[in-house]
Structures are given as C-alpha cells and as structure tokens.
Amino acid sequence: MSADNLEQKYKPVHTNKTGGSPFTGITGWIDNRLPVIRMFKHEYLDFQVPKSLSYFWSFGGILTICLILLIITGLSLGMHYKPDTKYAFDSVEKIMRDVNFGWLIRYAHMNLASFFFIAVYLHIFRGLYYGSYKEPRQLMWLIGIVIFFLMMATAFLGYTLPWGQMSFWGATVITNLFSAIPFFGESVVTWLWGDYSVGDAALNRFYVLHWLIAFLIVGAVVFHVIALHIVGSNNPSGIEPKDTRDTVSFSPFTTSKDLVGMLVFLLIFVTVMMYAPNYLGHPDNYIPANPLVTPPHIVPEWYFLPFYAILRSIPDKLMGVIAMVSSIAVLGLLPWLDFSKVRSSVFRPIWKQCVFLFVLNFFVLMYIGAAPAEGIYLVIGRIATAFWFAFFFILAPLVSIVEKPLPMPESIHEFENWKKQGKIKTINIFSK
Amino acid sequence: MKTFFLKVNFIFIFLIFAFISNISNSKEAQAELLKPNWSFDGFFGTFDRASLQRGFQVYKEVCASCHSMSLVSYRNLGEKGGPEFTEEEVKAIASQYEVTDGPNAQGEMFIRPGRPSDKFKSPYPNENASRSANGGAYPPDMSVLAKARPGGADYIYSVLMGYEEKVPENIKLEDGVYYNKYMSGNKIRMSKPLSDGSVEYSDGTKASEEQMAKDVTSFMMWAAEPHLEVRKKLGFKSVLYLLILTILVYLIKKKIWSRIESKV
Numbered sequence: 001m002s003a004d005n006l007e008q009k010y011k012p013v014h015t016n017k018t019g020g021s022p023f024t025g026i027t028g029w030i031d032n033r034l035p036v037i038r039m040f041k042h043e044y045l046d047f048q049v050p051k052s053l054s055y056f057w058s059f060g061g062i063l064t065i066c067l068i069l070l071i072i073t074g075l076s077l078g079m080h081y082k083p084d085t086k087y088a089f090d091s092v093e094k095i096m097r098d099v100n101f102g103w104l105i106r107y108a109h110m111n112l113a114s115f116f117f118i119a120v121y122l123h124i125f126r127g128l129y130y131g132s133y134k135e136p137r138q139l140m141w142l143i144g145i146v147i148f149f150l151m152m153a154t155a156f157l158g159y160t161l162p163w164g165q166m167s168f169w170g171a172t173v174i175t176n177l178f179s180a181i182p183f184f185g186e187s188v189v190t191w192l193w194g195d196y197s198v199g200d201a202a203l204n205r206f207y208v209l210h211w212l213i214a215f216l217i218v219g220a221v222v223f224h225v226i227a228l229h230i231v232g233s234n235n236p237s238g239i240e241p242k243d244t245r246d247t248v249s250f251s252p253f254t255t256s257k258d259l260v261g262m263l264v265f266l267l268i269f270v271t272v273m274m275y276a277p278n279y280l281g282h283p284d285n286y287i288p289a290n291p292l293v294t295p296p297h298i299v300p301e302w303y304f305l306p307f308y309a310i311l312r313s314i315p316d317k318l319m320g321v322i323a324m325v326s327s328i329a330v331l332g333l334l335p336w337l338d339f340s341k342v343r344s345s346v347f348r349p350i351w352k353q354c355v356f357l358f359v360l361n362f363f364v365l366m367y368i369g370a371a372p373a374e375g376i377y378l379v380i381g382r383i384a385t386a387f388w389f390a391f392f393f394i395l396a397p398l399v400s401i402v403e404k405p406l407p408m409p410e411s412i413h414e415f416e417n418w419k420k421q422g423k424i425k426t427i428n429i430f431s432k
Numbered sequence: 433m434k435t436f437f438l439k440v441n442f443i444f445i446f447l448i449f450a451f452i453s454n455i456s457n458s459k460e461a462q463a464e465l466l467k468p469n470w471s472f473d474g475f476f477g478t479f480d481r482a483s484l485q486r487g488f489q490v491y492k493e494v495c496a497s498c499h500s501m502s503l504v505s506y507r508n509l510g511e512k513g514g515p516e517f518t519e520e521e522v523k524a525i526a527s528q529y530e531v532t533d534g535p536n537a538q539g540e541m542f543i544r545p546g547r548p549s550d551k552f553k554s555p556y557p558n559e560n561a562s563r564s565a566n567g568g569a570y571p572p573d574m575s576v577l578a579k580a581r582p583g584g585a586d587y588i589y590s591v592l593m594g595y596e597e598k599v600p601e602n603i604k605l606e607d608g609v610y611y612n613k614y615m616s617g618n619k620i621r622m623s624k625p626l627s628d629g630s631v632e633y634s635d636g637t638k639a640s641e642e643q644m645a646k647d648v649t650s651f652m653m654w655a656a657e658p659h660l661e662v663r664k665k666l667g668f669k670s671v672l673y674l675l676i677l678t679i680l681v682y683l684i685k686k687k688i689w690s691r692i693e694s695k696v
Contacts, residue, residue, distance in 0.1 A: 256685040
C-alpha cells in the first residue's frame with residue numbers, strides 16, 4: 001500500500017487550538033492557551049442583556065454573593081468547629097466568645113442562610129411571575145430546582161451542627177421521615193445514622209455532607225449560569241430582544257444596577273445580623289442537645305415551614321413525605337403544565353392573580369407550619385396544600401387555555417415606551 | 433380596581449407575616465412579660481458596668497450555689513464590654529475558688545487556687561450530682577440562658593419577679609414545686625431565689641428584689657452575649673457605611689443609565 005492511500009483513510013485532527021485571542025502581550029499569551037479572559041470579556045463585559053430588566057433580576061447576583069460569603073464564613077467556622085456530640089455545642093460557643101470576631105463570622109453564617117432563602121424565594125417568584133421557566137429556559141429552571149433541593153439539604157444539615165435542642169430533635173424528626181420508605185425504611189434510617197439513634201456518627205457525617213453539598217451547589221450554580229448565558233435573560237416584557245435598541249451591554253449597565261440591588265440587600269442583612277442576630281433562629285437551639293428531653297414544639301427553620309405544613313397535612317407518613325417532596329418537584333413540571341405562549345404576567349391578567357394567590361398560599365402554609373397540627377390549623381393546612389397542587393395541575397393548564405392575553409408590544413423598546421406612557425403596569429417597588 | 437386588588441393582596445401578606453412572627457410566643461397564653469428598660473437594648477445599647485458588677489455579686493452569692501456558668505472564664509470579668517473588674521479584682525475573685533488541676537509530675541491530681549484563665553467553677557461535679565442535690569430538678573447552666581428562652585432578658589427578669597404567695601385554685605402544686613406567674617406552665621422547681629436584702633451591695637445600692645433581679649439579668653445577658661457592645665457599635669458603623677455607599681452607587685447607576693435613557 002502506498003503512503004498516499006494511507007493519508008486518505010484518516011481525517012485530519014486539530015488537538016492544538018491555541019491562538020485567536022484579541023489580546024496581546026502577557027494577557028494574549030495566557031488567553032491563547034486558556035481562553036478564560038476572552039470568555040470573561042465576552043460573557044461579562046460585552047454580553048447583551050435586555051434593557052428592561054428590573055431589580056428583580058438582581059437576585060441571581062445577590063444569591064451568588066450570598067453563596068460566596070457563606071463558603072468563606074463556613075470555611076472560617078470549620079477551622080474551629082468540632083463535629084463531636086461532646087464538644088460541638090461548646091466549640092460553637094468558643095467561636096462566639098474567644099475566637100477573634102468569631103461572633104461576627106458565626107452570626108453572619110447563620111443569618112446568611114436565612115437571607116439566602118429570602119433571596120431564593122424572591123428569585124423563584126420572579127421566575128413564576130414573568131414566565132422565566134418557558135421555552136427556551138426550561139433546563140435552567142430544572143437546574144434551579146435541583147439547586148433549591150440541595151440548598152434545603154445543606155441548610156438542614158447545617159442547622160444540626162451547633163447541636164442544640166432543635167438541632168438534635170429536628171435531625172431526629174427529619175431523618176425519621178426515611179423510615180416511611182416501604183420494606184427498607186428502618187434499615188435506611190439506621191444506615192443514615194450510622195447508629196441506632198441520632199448521635200456522634202450522625203453528627204460527624206452531617207458535617208461532612210454539609211460541606212460536600214455546599215460545593216455541589218457551587219457546581220449546579222455554574223451550570224445554571226452557563227445555561228443562562230446560552231438562552232439569555234428573560235425580562236419583564238417576556239419578549240426576546242431583537243436588536244441593540246432592546247439591549248444594553250452587561251457592563252457597566254447591568255453591573256451597576258446589580259450592585260445597587262446587592263448593596264440594598266446587604267444593608268438589610270447587616271442590620272438584622274447586627275441588631276437582631278437571633279431573631280430568625282429558635283431560642284431552644286441555645287440549649288445543648290438532650291436526647292432525654294423533647295421540646296414541647298419541634299419546629300424547623302422558618303424557610304422550611306411551608307413544606308413542613310404540607311408534610312403534616314397528610315395523615316399518612318409515607319404519603320406526607322411524598323407530598324412534601326413533590327410539592328417542590330412539581331415546579332419542574334410547570335414549563336409543560338403552563339403552555340401559554342405569553343411569558344410575562346404583565347400581559348396575563350388571570351395568571352397574574354393566580355401567582356399572587358400562590359404567594360398568599362405560601363404564607364398561609366408558613367403560618368400553618370409554625371402552628372400546632374390540630375383543629376382549625378389542620379383544616380386550613382389541608383386546603384392550602386390542596387391549593388398548592390391545584391395551582392400546578394389545574395390552574396396552570398386551565399388558565400393557559402381560557403385566558404386571553406392583553407395586547408402586547410412588538411419589542412422591548414416599545415414595551416419601555418408603553419411603560420413610560422402608563423399603558424402597562426409592572427411591580428413598582430422593583431423597577432426604579 | 434386591579435391595583436387596589438394587588439394592594440389588598442400585599443396587605444394580606446404583611447398581616448400573615450406579622451402573625452407568623454408572633455405565633456411562637458402567643459401559643460401558650462401566658463401573662464405578659466415584664467419589660468423593664470434595659471440599658472443594652474436599642475441601636476446604641478451598652479451594659480451598665482456597675483449593674484453588671486452587682487449582678488455578678490448576686491450570681492456569686494445566690495445563683496452559683498446551684499447554677500453553673502461553665503462557658504464563662506474569670507478573665508472575662510475583666511474584659512472590655514463586660515463588668516470590667518480590674519486585673520487585681522479578677523485575680524482576687526478567681527483565687528477564692530479551689531480548682532482541681534493535674535496530674536502533676538507524680539501523676540496525682542492536686543488542688544490549687546483559681547486563676548483568671550479558669551472557667552467558672554460549677555457547684556456540682558456533674559448533672560446527676562446536681563439533680564440529686566436539687567430533688568431531681570436540674571438547675572440549667574446559665575452561660576447562654578438569657579438567649580435560650582423566648583423573651584430573653586425580659587423572661588428571666590419576669591420569672592425572678594413572678595413568684596406569688598397566692599396560688600390560683602386551678603393549679604395544684606406537688607411537693608417542692610412553686611407557683612410562678614411567668615414560667616411556662618406556671619410551675620417551677622426553684623424556690624424564690626431573691627428577696628429584699630439577699631445580698632449586701634458593696635457600692636451601697638439598696639438591694640431590693642427588683643434591683644437584684646435587674647442586675648443579675650443584665651449579668652446573664654452579658655454572659656450570654658459578651659460581645660454585644662462591640663456588635664452594636666460595629667453594626668452602626670457598617671450600616672452607616674453601607675447606606676452612604678448605596679446612595680453613591682445608586683447615583684453612579686443613574687448617571688450610567690442616563691446615557692441610554694435620554695436616547696430613547
């Protein structure tokens with residue numbers, strides 16, 4: 001066989017992709033070999049973003065900052081914390097008393113967890129209200145739900161670490177939910193605990209998993225953001241940008257606006273952290289864990305209350321657990337249950353009211369979650385749980401069919417003009 | 433009409449939110465807690481040094497016979513933001529206690545006078561000893577007690593002031609149980625700890641029941657939150673800083689956005 005024939009059999013390869021950098025000098029040298037500088041410029045400086053974004057779109061950035069701060073404060077706490085039932089409570093108190101500014105780091109970590117959830121709830125509300133889950137952003141929405149599940153897991157695990165009364169009893173109640181699994185329930189729970197009760201083995205692994213899941217969240221967030229940069233941001237009009245009249249470049253426009261949003265959020269956070277650091281927590285968690293004394297009311301952290309209410313509204317344990325998990329998972333079906341072509345609630349008069357009712361229902365459930373599961377509370381809780389699922393399975397498809405959307409502008413810049421002329425109403429507090 | 437409906441919705445949400453924040457307290461219909469004016473309340477709250485020093489005296493002479501405070505060290509008494517005893521006073525206080533240390537070079541435990549670096553000596557070696565000495569009840573450790581009860585300092589103060597001779601008829605007291613107006617469940621296993629003149633204040637303040645309750649509660653609040661003063665001071669500075677920064681950044685943002693908004 002001749003050499004010519006051999007060459008024809010193989011396709012050329014390009015394993016070496018260096019070059020093509022718009023930069024020169026050292027920057028260019030690096031960028032040619034590792035094109036992150038190019039990517040950063042492309043995705044964060046020149047990136048085109050709809051110009052109509054309100055402050056509701058700052059929560060993505062706010063959540064990123066929260067996550068970074070949580071990891072930094074968590075890292076510092078981890079250097080002093082001891083995951084041992086004998087020493088956990090005292091080691092947290094040592095941080096509060098003897099570590100330089102340990103009280104600040106610990107209060108920051110504790111309150112950031114709560115503010116992370118405040119921001120994520122507003123972020124999800126934004127998605128619901130402006131239809132950010134619709135084509136082509138379904139996958140982003142699904143990754144978001146994964147992040148939310150991970151957040152809940154790591155927040156729960158983190159809450160067990162100070163080993164106070166609520167830590168211990170919360171851990172006992174929540175891990176016991178796994179015993180509802182048919183046939184293997186008991187074995188699964190024992191496997192999770194590494195023992196026959198919540199104790200040293202459990203605390204030690206909770207600490208490890210608290211760390212692990214924190215970094216899994218970082219990973220999921222990276223995918224969430226990559227997906228965002230592929231499909232682009234939704235905006236209050238729900239209309240895709242068409243030309244440069246509809247967009248602004250990410251920097252300095254979005255960056256400056258997001259910075260304002262972040263600072264306002266930070267201001268509220270710092271005020272709460274410095275003046276009411278324990279307001280969002282439960283006083284019982286300053287009592288060291290005692291397996292022999294059950295607190296009169298075992299309540300989870302405030303951000304779990306709506307889902308705790310759903311769990312308790314179902315009389316059967318297994319069904320309750322399924323209802324609780326699916327109450328969040330059902331969000332993932334929304335892109336397909338709501339098939340209206342119009343994204344933004346600004347043009348959807350009926351859906352808009354439904355979303356507000358959903359929010360109202362969320363707070364009702366939160367109230368029920370903190371109340372004892374008896375009498376009238378149980379009845380309200382069941383109605384609210386039914387509404388939660390009805391919102392997705394009945395209202396979403398029904399409204400998609402019945403609703404007649406309002407007349408819509410052709411483009412985002414026209415939308416902006418309509419807004420100026422007062423033809424359409426948006427949520428005011430977030431549009432300054 | 434539609435905006436009206438939206439507003440009603442928002443008002444609803446706020447009302448419910450207000451309810452939620454109250455529910456944990458209102459569940460057990462209890463007597464309204466006494467709320468004295470605490471010097472450490474508010475945005476610029478600080479501890480009253482003299483009150484903390486008196487409070488320590490009450491703790492030492494009354495509470496400490498049953499209640500431990502195992503997370504606090506004697507040196508803390510001299511630290512800034514606390515009772516601020518002088519170094520000599522702290523040393524003198526610590527040396528009043530006998531601390532077991534060791535093992536020494538011969539492998540034996542020995543007893544020595546306390547040092548400022550020692551933790552507050554507990555009245556009992558362990559929980560069981562404490563229970564057996566107190567008729568089965570366990571006097572809780574007071575290190576973080578002021579943060580471990582709903583109502584915080586107000587609750588502690590109220591319980592101290594809440595002993596009443598006249599027991600309501602619907603409440604039956606077992607042996608060694610006392611009636612307290614503010615305690616959850618109205619029953620407490622601690623006998624009335626403070627009565628006028630329980631201690632003799634060295635600074636000449638009249639040791640009324642109320643005064644002592646206030647002093648010792650302040651002391652417990654400090655023990656639970658030793659960095660409260662620094663926190664509030666730093667809090668004010670950081671809020672002010674962030675406020676100014678936010679306004680400046682907002683102005684920058686407006687300036688930047690005016691570039692395109694004028695074009696439209």
